[in-house]
Amino acid sequence: MLKRVFIVLSLLFISGCSLWPLSGERVPFYQVETPKPYDDVLIDLDVAIAEHNFRITAHSRVGKVIRERGAENFPEFDTIQFCNLTLAKTMLEISPPAIGFMPCNIVTYQLDGKTIIKTHLLPEDNDNQALNEFAQQMNPQLRQIVDFAAKP
Numbered sequence: 001m002l003k004r005v006f007i008v009l010s011l012l013f014i015s016g017c018s019l020w021p022l023s024g025e026r027v028p029f030y031q032v033e034t035p036k037p038y039d040d041v042l043i044d045l046d047v048a049i050a051e052h053n054f055r056i057t058a059h060s061r062v063g064k065v066i067r068e069r070g071a072e073n074f075p076e077f078d079t080i081q082f083c084n085l086t087l088a089k090t091m092l093e094i095s096p097p098a099i100g101f102m103p104c105n106i107v108t109y110q111l112d113g114k115t116i117i118k119t120h121l122l123p124e125d126n127d128n129q130a131l132n133e134f135a136q137q138m139n140p141q142l143r144q145i146v147d148f149a150a151k152p
Contacts, residue, residue: 030143031118034150038076041108041115041149045080048148052141054082057103063110075110082106087138094130098122104142108149117146 034041049056063077083103091098106119119142122135 028121028123029118030121030139030146031116032146032150033114033116034152035114036150036152038108038110038115041117042078042080044149044151045106045108045117045145048145049080049082051148052084052145054084054104057081057083076115077109078107080106080108091131091134091138094134095126095128098131106146106149115150117150119143119146 036044046056058079058081060079062079063074066074066077081103082105088102091102101120101122104119106117108115108117110116121139121142122131124132124135124139126132126135
């Protein structure tokens with residue numbers, strides 16, 4: 001009996017640690033690979049982000065910092081965060097819990113001789129129709145930013 005209680009409690013604990021929130025929300029990703037040089041991708045991301053009227057709020061050069069700390073051959077890993085305060089205000093008025101999707105974030109890294117560019121998209125299948133419509137307007141912009149940076 002004690003064994004069964006332990007198993008049930010363990011299963012409940014493990015399910016509570018799942019990647020998907022209980023509300024059914026999920027975070028879709030959009031990813032593109034390119035043979036384009038890594039630094040060129042970063043430059044083009046800056047350009048594309050600005051052209052879509054976003055401002056970069058943070059850029060973490062994780063791979064570079066790890067190399068500077070002694071790991072000579074460590075590959076490139078970067079995260080770029082960006083935001084448009086007008087769009088952010090609109091989204092938060094629609095759904096305050098949507099703060100979890102802010103700021104917009106793009107990650108880049110090297111793998112097997114390619115540069116990977118990845119961003120999270122806003123879920124378009126929420127119970128909140130206004131948030132779905134907002135996401136349907138935002139996600140194409142996020143894809144366009146990634147696609148521009150990947151284009152040779």
